[in-house]
Amino acid sequence: MGKRMGMEVAMAVAEAVGLCNIDMAAVYPITPQSHIAEHLSDLVANGEIDAEFVTVESEHSAMSAVIGASGTGARSYTATSSQGLMLMHELLPIASAMRLPICMAIANRAVSGPLNILNDHTDIMPQRDSGWISMFVENGQEAIDMSIIAFKIAEHKDVMLPVNINIDGFQLTHMVEPFEMPTQEEVNQFLPPFVPHATLHPAKPVTMGAFAMSDYFAEIMKAKDEALKNSKKVILDVWDDWAKIFGRTYKPVETYMADDAEILMLTMGSMGETAQVAIDELRAKGIKAGLVKLRLWRPFPLEEIKAVLKNTKKLIVTDRAISFGGPGGPVFSEIKSALYAEAQRPLIYNYIYGLGGRDVPVPDFVGMFEKVLADTAGKLADSYEFWGVRE
């Protein structure tokens, strides 16, 4: 049985990674990820874990280092945020194309400019199409659990893809809160050793990340797409394995009071729990409101989303990123596209909120529901609004 304790979530994430028998980590510190970098570096320096901590001069180098290390068959880890993730961008599709099971925490933070160090999802959204498995967590416990689970998913022989775990910066990383820290024995029982498909070794040369022109490129892209789509089955199996040992169950799409709901809201990440408080308040007033939390962003859980949204009349999709000049927030566009062919679809509303760390307290969530409920003619549907913005 793991120990119930309190600790800052970023440090707890480093502790959890420390239980995973990693071979190397290359982490360049950046706010609000820094405490992951610092604490992991401490664990290595103090001899608590037997791994190489490679100090690098940038996030581009951090990602390059983990790609190289993972290619040799090393269990490799990194973590970043915002501008650091943007700097890694050109390497992300290479890691997935080379089918390297790298695991990375992203302490989500707004992308410049103007410079802002606080939380939103504008850093991860531009990485959407890089071919990584991408998941969001809503509290410290999930951050710890997914940090361990990610290795088992990534390294599964039917997956062999990198995974990023999105942990809201500050709201989660800088929060001291309670959780259960798994024991080393439990993690050993859950996580088998990494058996790479192929490794870079001078004695047995192989080529990784080779050259492909028009005669093969599309086939390789199709193979990558299939690999990412097929990973969902393994993700579900691995979450089941986790539940058997730890008793905590995870699903690609979680719901709260959604079964009989006439109006639903969809959130990602740490906003989910605060939104739950708003749902409780609305229910107390007799309003049949419910919540849908999207945990798995890639591969996109199309069937699960369709199933939970099939009976609702109105849906509020919340976004913490913007597609400038686009049809709406990135999550809104995907949900809308997922439901387009359904015979029965809800009216879909989009609020863009919580940008650059703007706090979203319970009354704001209630306000979004009330505004949508008041829109009886559906005039506000199919468009987006920056919630609470001053004009």
Add this chain to the structure above:
Amino acid sequence: MIEVRWHGRGGQGAVTSVELLAVSAIAAGKYAQGFPSFGPERRGAPVAAFTRVDSQKINKRSGIYKPDVVLVLDASLIGLVNVTEGLKPEGKLIVNTHKTPDEIRKQLDFKGTVATVDGTGIARKEMGVPIANTTMIGALLKVTGMLELDAMKEAVEHRFGRIAQKNLAAMKRAYDEIKISN
């Protein structure tokens, strides 16, 4: 649920205090959150930090705007920062100062509970440093009863090692010496 807002200056240890308190409350079987006011911090500049403690799981992750308790680590912030902003009328205001609760009550025109203790003086005597962050935890626990004083022991020992006992002694003195005016 009890929500506490701490006022201090960068470097005075408000963040350390909310961390120690949250870790201790959790170790005592409660649910708690401890967090800084998010963003860059500079030594000497006014900062805030926050604590939530409850007997049930805490789902709220937004900021604290209507605290039950405000704790001022540095009385020189009064007048500079609106320390009673949002404080519930029946709430509790705790100030590290040599002034009496009535003097503070008059100065801030606050109708709820006011409690004062010379935390800096105690810290200087017990630890030889004018840093009252751990000392004032004792004051907070006395005024709110949110946690037993003994519950702090493990986290303080883990954090401060050989100077832990001095911190605990200062905390105990603030617990014993705080003056409370309801």
